[in-house]
Amino acid sequence: MADKVRRFWETKTLQEMSSDEWEALCDGCGLCCLQKLEDDEGEGIFYTRIACKLLDLKTCRCKQYAERRKTVPDCIQLTADDVDNFDWLPPTCAYRCLASGEPLPVWHPLITGDPDTTIKSGITMSGKMLSETGVQEDDWENYLIFRVG
Template sequence: MTDTPPFWQTRRLDEMTAEEWEALCDGCGRCCLHKLREDETNEVLYTNVACRLLDLETCRCSDYAQRRRKVPDCVQLTPEALADIDWLPPSCAYRLLAEGRPLAWWHPLVSGSPDTVHQAGISVRGRALSERRAGLLEHHIVDWPGTMPKPRRPKLRRVD
């Protein structure tokens, strides 16, 4: 008997069902942080300021179904849109798979738990603030959302 590889290893992004596509989101919240673009260099500058709809504890959108109505500039990720988006964090599953790279151990599809993204220190939990409290975005420019995190594995203890 052979194990069937998971869908993200056997299908291209544009071949996935809507359910599979949504399951790729690891729930880190990094893409929901506001970004600025440097005029002269076109460089993306990340901030630690989250969209007002991002729940800073769960790192999920608090009104995902209505997000584009409530936040008109919310970007809907699609396989086609990925080619034009240069600001997805390097840890993003959509970006990793588009670049032919594997999902990390902490991704919920790999680990089997939505908590590993937080336990590994990948999510914005404890690192972001709401746009409602932030003030000027220029005062909140940070590097960490645009870098590949060095995930910390949760501490294990021996069970006898």
């Protein structure tokens, strides 16, 4: 039997990855771009279905990714230096999975070769999100979908 081909995410740590490899880990779910509320007791972070104004609600991709921080200055840039703080990311996130020593999910585009498998598998909130421009911040708690942490 031929040896299994080792893929970069199986042979490199997050810190060893090139910027292209790092970006390829993103599955395009868009969940990190949903607005979040912290539990009053600090025991978790609640995701809402309220999306950043830059998120395309259908494709779950940022409409201005390269320039996003000009429009949304507090947009979080994930880096390998922040691995210990990835617990706020959804449990299916490749960055969180790899940081925890877990494999990529079977539906991940790097596994399937199909960039649309994240949406096809139902992991995203495609078609179920609202833009932050259409919902008052005081009402976000009415749109909670899951908790992490």
